[in-house]
Amino acid sequence: MIVAKLIDTTSCIGCKACEAACQEWNDQGLTAGMAKSDDGTYQTLPSLRHDFWNLIKFKEVTREDGSFTWLMSKYQCMHCVDAGCLEACPAPGAIFRRENGIVDFDHDKCIGCGYCITGCPFDVPKLSPVTQKVYKCTLCSDRTSVGLEPACIKACPTNCLTFGARDDLVRLADARAESLRADGHATAGVYNPAGVGGTNVLYVLADATRPEDYGLPRDPTIPWQVRLWKGPLKWVGNAVLVGGVVGAFLHYLRYGPKEVEE
């Protein structure tokens, strides 16, 4: 069964219980600089960190008609079906997909190159300056593997967060978007970007035409540079390498050395 997390941004109240639960379950605590932000927002940190995997983004948005909204949405690893981090990783097994769809990191195998940071279209993986390895949300794979829901889901007081079978949640997300549209939010919809094959973290947005208002990229994809690098360029390189060695050997057999009469 593929699992997923649904984030209904319309019922997020910005309480940060999910942030606290994530820090606590993953034993990361609060460190200096986290508790208070001095950039005039409610947001705990400007972006995710190697020791902070779940961040509520607070966005103040003025609409074209002059109306003002204060948007809150939880941000973390999207557990892409077509994962850019996995595509870019050179260490076998360091990034892997679990049977239930979770994209997870094995830190014993991570070599700290940071290619996943470049491959990720969501700016999620972060390098620890201490261990020189990369960290991100695991969708609480250590909880879900024993039948528990992720810590953030457990802590959410508003039912903004739901965890379950992906197919069920896609249906639930569509239904919520539908009821929002019936309530007058004509542009409400589901964020499940096709450019990365869909994600195992789904959003319901009151205005799905403007995902960047929520801090979500509009059309995330695995960058074509990464695809070219890990696809055709790899085969060109392999061909040159093998062709060079075989070619040199055959050349020697055919033409031999340039002997000089002494």
Added chain:
Amino acid sequence: MRVLRFTFAERAVHWMTAISFLYAALTGLALWSPSLLWISSFFGGGEAVRRWHPWGGVSFAVALGLIFRNWSKDMRLDSEDRKWLSQAHRYAVNDESGLPEAGRFNAGQKVLFWTQSVAALLLFASGVALFWPEHMPRGLRLAAVLVHPSAAIVSIAGILIHIYMGIAAVPGALRGMVSGWVTEPWARAHHPRWYRESVKR
């Protein structure tokens, strides 16, 4: 009769470049694909390779810079070289009659020198972009993941030919780069203009 082809300083710098190159190329291959990470086990494992590959590259760039200082004047391509290059296929099949006479370096060696110099600049610049994944703009890093391996492929291809010629195709060449000395017939056969103008006198 023996002829001094490379001074101690030239040889030392050449081998510093060669060893740095081999290290950087092999550890680079380890990072090239998940199916090649096993190479890293000869160099202390994946983490050690990630940590030291960039410094192997810096060492290569510095050593190549010293080679550049030693040889860039001798490496200028002239009209004779262009003629030589247009007939390089004849050199490749050991039919050298009618090829322009080579000076201290033949045109093939000169092309290798300039190829490696440009490749090293590209490798260094893109390597810097890859070194700090969290502090470099993403656009730069995305360019670098293409430039770095592309330049490496060109560089490795050139060095494959260079190594093949040095250890197999041109007997006596390796001794020249190790001991510094070549025989007079060798110099006359492979670098006649150099032999005539600089050695014989």
